[in-house]
Amino acid sequence: MKGIEELLRQHPFVQGLEDDIVRMIAGCAKNVVFQVNQYVFREADAADNFYIIRHGTVALEMFVPGRGPFTFLTVKSGEILGADWLVPPYRCSFDARAVELTRAIAFDATCLRDKCETDHHIGYEMMKRFIPPLVRQLQTARFQSLEIYDDDKLQSE
Amino acid sequence: MGVSQENGASLFMLTIYGLQALLQSLRQRGYRTIGPVVQDQAIVYDEIELISDLPRGWTDEQDGGHYRLARSDDEALFGYSVGPHSWKRFLHPPRQRLWSVEQKQDGVRVIPEAPSAERLAFIGVRACEIHAIAIQDRVLLGDKYIDPHYRARREGVFIVAVNCGKAGGTCFCVSMNTGPKVEEGFDLALTELVGGDQHVFLIEAGSDEGRAVLKDVPHRAAAQDEIEAAQAVIARTATSMGREMRADDVRELLLRNLEHPRWDEVASRCLSCANCTMVCPTCFCTTVEDTSDVTGEHAERWQRWDSCFTMDFSYIHGGSVRASARSRYRQWMTHKLATWVDQFGSSGCVGCGRCVTWCPVGIDLTEEVRAIRMSSASMENAS
Amino acid sequence: MMMTSSRASDANTAALDPMTPRFLPVTRRIRETADTVSLEIATGDSGDGASGFRPGQFNMLYAYGVGEIPVSISGDPAVTDRMVHTVRSVGPVSEALAKLKRGDVVGVRGPFGSSWPLAEAAGFDVLVIAGGIGLAPVRPVLYHLLKRRAAYGRTALLYGARSQQDILYDKQLDVWRRTPDFQVRVTLNHAEREWTGDVGHVTGLLGKVRFDPADTIAMVCGPEVMLRSTALALMDSGVPAERIFISMERNMKCATGFCGHCQFGPYFICKDGAVFRYDHVRDLLTIREL
Numbered sequence: 001m002k003g004i005e006e007l008l009r010q011h012p013f014v015q016g017l018e019d020d021i022v023r024m025i026a027g028c029a030k031n032v033v034f035q036v037n038q039y040v041f042r043e044a045d046a047a048d049n050f051y052i053i054r055h056g057t058v059a060l061e062m063f064v065p066g067r068g069p070f071t072f073l074t075v076k077s078g079e080i081l082g083a084d085w086l087v088p089p090y091r092c093s094f095d096a097r098a099v100e101l102t103r104a105i106a107f108d109a110t111c112l113r114d115k116c117e118t119d120h121h122i123g124y125e126m127m128k129r130f131i132p133p134l135v136r137q138l139q140t141a142r143f144q145s146l147e148i149y150d151d152d153k154l155q156s157e
Numbered sequence: 158m159g160v161s162q163e164n165g166a167s168l169f170m171l172t173i174y175g176l177q178a179l180l181q182s183l184r185q186r187g188y189r190t191i192g193p194v195v196q197d198q199a200i201v202y203d204e205i206e207l208i209s210d211l212p213r214g215w216t217d218e219q220d221g222g223h224y225r226l227a228r229s230d231d232e233a234l235f236g237y238s239v240g241p242h243s244w245k246r247f248l249h250p251p252r253q254r255l256w257s258v259e260q261k262q263d264g265v266r267v268i269p270e271a272p273s274a275e276r277l278a279f280i281g282v283r284a285c286e287i288h289a290i291a292i293q294d295r296v297l298l299g300d301k302y303i304d305p306h307y308r309a310r311r312e313g314v315f316i317v318a319v320n321c322g323k324a325g326g327t328c329f330c331v332s333m334n335t336g337p338k339v340e341e342g343f344d345l346a347l348t349e350l351v352g353g354d355q356h357v358f359l360i361e362a363g364s365d366e367g368r369a370v371l372k373d374v375p376h377r378a379a380a381q382d383e384i385e386a387a388q389a390v391i392a393r394t395a396t397s398m399g400r401e402m403r404a405d406d407v408r409e410l411l412l413r414n415l416e417h418p419r420w421d422e423v424a425s426r427c428l429s430c431a432n433c434t435m436v437c438p439t440c441f442c443t444t445v446e447d448t449s450d451v452t453g454e455h456a457e458r459w460q461r462w463d464s465c466f467t468m469d470f471s472y473i474h475g476g477s478v479r480a481s482a483r484s485r486y487r488q489w490m491t492h493k494l495a496t497w498v499d500q501f502g503s504s505g506c507v508g509c510g511r512c513v514t515w516c517p518v519g520i521d522l523t524e525e526v527r528a529i530r531m532s533s534a535s536m537e538n539a540s
Numbered sequence: 541m542m543m544t545s546s547r548a549s550d551a552n553t554a555a556l557d558p559m560t561p562r563f564l565p566v567t568r569r570i571r572e573t574a575d576t577v578s579l580e581i582a583t584g585d586s587g588d589g590a591s592g593f594r595p596g597q598f599n600m601l602y603a604y605g606v607g608e609i610p611v612s613i614s615g616d617p618a619v620t621d622r623m624v625h626t627v628r629s630v631g632p633v634s635e636a637l638a639k640l641k642r643g644d645v646v647g648v649r650g651p652f653g654s655s656w657p658l659a660e661a662a663g664f665d666v667l668v669i670a671g672g673i674g675l676a677p678v679r680p681v682l683y684h685l686l687k688r689r690a691a692y693g694r695t696a697l698l699y700g701a702r703s704q705q706d707i708l709y710d711k712q713l714d715v716w717r718r719t720p721d722f723q724v725r726v727t728l729n730h731a732e733r734e735w736t737g738d739v740g741h742v743t744g745l746l747g748k749v750r751f752d753p754a755d756t757i758a759m760v761c762g763p764e765v766m767l768r769s770t771a772l773a774l775m776d777s778g779v780p781a782e783r784i785f786i787s788m789e790r791n792m793k794c795a796t797g798f799c800g801h802c803q804f805g806p807y808f809i810c811k812d813g814a815v816f817r818y819d820h821v822r823d824l825l826t827i828r829e830l
Binding site for chain 2: 557558559560561562563602604605606607608630631645647789790791793794796797798799800801803805806808811827828829830
Binding site for chain 1: 671672673700701702706727728729730731732733735736737738739740741744748762763765766769
């Protein structure tokens with residue numbers, strides 16, 4: 001357990017988090033490795049893990065028949081992966097594939113949710129860390145849905 | 158000024174026959190003389206040869222969205238205020254070919270458009286219009302690039318100015334500090350004195366060319382009472398402006414109210430017809446049209462007046478930057494009264510009132526400024 | 541439209557005023573993407589530098605009988621006998637230009653406008669951030685930076701494109717990626733399987749390159765929504781507003797300040813821009829339909 005706690009402390013996700021909380025959530029964590037092209041999870045899987053990426057790159061994909069898998073976001077070292085575990089029905093809504101050898105810490109979703117529910121202080125500290133990347137991803141999704149480069153205004157004609 | 162001619166005087170008197178002689182002298186010197194004429198129930202600028210071409214005895218009634226010719230109670234030649242035309246029609250014409258190009262088997266040949274060699278004399282230029290010409294000079298001659306067509310026409314122009322004997326219903330040159338007295342930028346300046354049995358003109362030369370022309374024309378030194386009578390005419394005009402607008406802080410006022418609800422209100426009335434920009438003596442915007450003949454051997458590029466009220470004006474791939482009437486009216490008015498100062502060092506408005514008169518729905522920029530000022534002040538007081 | 545370049549220069553002696561184009565021969569046409577080509581044009585410059593341009597400037601390009609549009613100059617500023625423009629087909633004129641072949645002539649007026657602050661950037665870290673075809677107006681900056689690498693601190697190109705097929709200058713990007721001491725990150729709006737780079741908005745790349753925000757000059761070119769979000773993200777990361785430069789775009793007919801079309805508040809994009817210091821236009825960018 002000491003080992004995972006140390007790994008956890010090196011990650012930006014827990015920066016500024018109280019020692020007690022780090023120790024408690026470490027109890028839900030385990031070290032994981034994904035080989036190139038290995039799926040972290042697939043669409044419609046149970047969202048039973050939350051990941052923080054230590055090293056590597058994970059592509060978030062949707063499979064489009066006739067076109068194949070489309071990457072809409074990449075998640076890299078220092079970032080977090082997965083949001084579907086936070087809200088019912090706890091089901092993955094996209095594919096997550098390791099683009100390169102990726103080392104991550106996986107949290108058991110039920111364990112983490114239980115800790116947040118039991119102690120709302122922990123819950124709030126966790127939410128403050130889950131929400132910013134989610135908001136950034138929403139912003140990114142907005143630019144993508146606008147297809148800004150397709151409809152760009154760089155030629156005044 | 159100051160080069161005195163006869164007996165140290167610089168103000169002279171001209172009879173109506175002297176004015177005819179002045180026209181003849183200008184024509185003999187090679188000028189095409191352009192002045193006010195009655196056409197299509199308005200006083201417009203066109204070629205004139207004789208005093209009888211002038212709108213003797215005509216005046217005009219003007220108000221927001223309203224213009225009507227009327228018989229005057231005197232025989233004044235210049236007893237009207239400004240009409241729908243301005244001198245930009247001649248200096249910066251509605252259509253101008255910029256160049257042609259010929260494509261033959263041996264290559265492409267550009268045929269530049271030679272600048273006009275025609276010399277024009279403008280008869281009856283008002284103080285606000287002289288300011289408007291100076292403003293367009295700044296735009297088209299005063300920066301890094303020079304418009305060669307404008308320069309050629311402008312350099313050839315002889316200006317016979319007239320001090321206004323009557324303020325129009327939409328005039329506010331006093332507010333804009335551009336009139337009614339002609340101060341500079343003219344070759345000759347007239348003040349028409351009409352009434353009783355007299356019909357004479359006080360005349361003043363403002364350039365060497367003006368003094369030379371004046372020498373060709375029978376005139377005599379002005380008497381003190383005549384000078385005072387002319388001053389009284391101008392003073393009376395100055396106190397009878399149809400409109401007024403506080404102008405000293407209007408730039409700051411508009412720039413801090415770019416999101417004011419009044420823009421929505423005016424947009425609900427504005428037809429985006431572009432009349433205000435066409436009649437405005439300082440509006441300079443143009444677009445270009447490219448044409449080629451069916452054989453493809455000859456192509457031309459024409460410049461023509463354009464207006465910021467059209468959708469195409471701000472079109473870039475995907476749509477117009479100013480898609481709403483609100484944004485287009487705001488662009489016109491804030492450019493005219495505010496950002497013009499940043500760009501060219503003065504307001505773009507000379508207070509001639511044409512945009513008010515010729516707006517089909519009578520939108521009045523002095524009223525719009527007042528509305529923004531009032532509500533802006535009340536909002537500031539409330540906070 | 542065939543003509544020899546010697547005839548082109550004969551024709552050009554007549555062109556005196558800023559509104560009249562020179563007709564210059566296309567010497568090379570490079571297909572960049574499905575809808576974008578680069579045209580290399582012989583300037584007729586004999587080496588005296590008279591045909592030079594400053595990175596960030598644009599020319600007005602006229603397609604015979606069709607019309608004229610502003611196109612930024614996308615080539616190496618050190619090369620004066622050739623000038624490169626990258627044109628995306630979005631309307632009648634750009635379509636006509638994109639169809640030009642080697643030996644055809646094109647009407648050229650310019651160069652016009654302001655330029656990227658390369659002299660001011662000496663000694664600073666330099667971030668070049670481009671979106672879509674916005675890579676074209678900053679490519680001259682990249683040529684310049686690579687030639688005078690020692691004059692600048694850390695340098696990075698952050699480029700956002702729609703998809704892998706829309707990436708401009710991809711071979712050149714590969715060369716730049718392999719250049720030591722020059723950071724290149726490309727992110728896509730969406731990617732297919734073979735793409736191993738980033739996917740996401742270009743601002744997401746800011747955390748992935750090394751630069752000292754307090755000593756950084758950023759040059760940003762792309763669609764206006766991207767300019768706004770990128771400038772704010774740069775400020776969030778600590779780059780002062782007065783060291784962020786953006787290139788703006790508006791309808792333009794004359795490029796000389798006469799036609800009035802390109803006004804943006806007090807500015808004429810054609811002569812006061814297209815490159816602006818962000819703090820000079822920041823407030824204007826928040827006003828809709830200005």
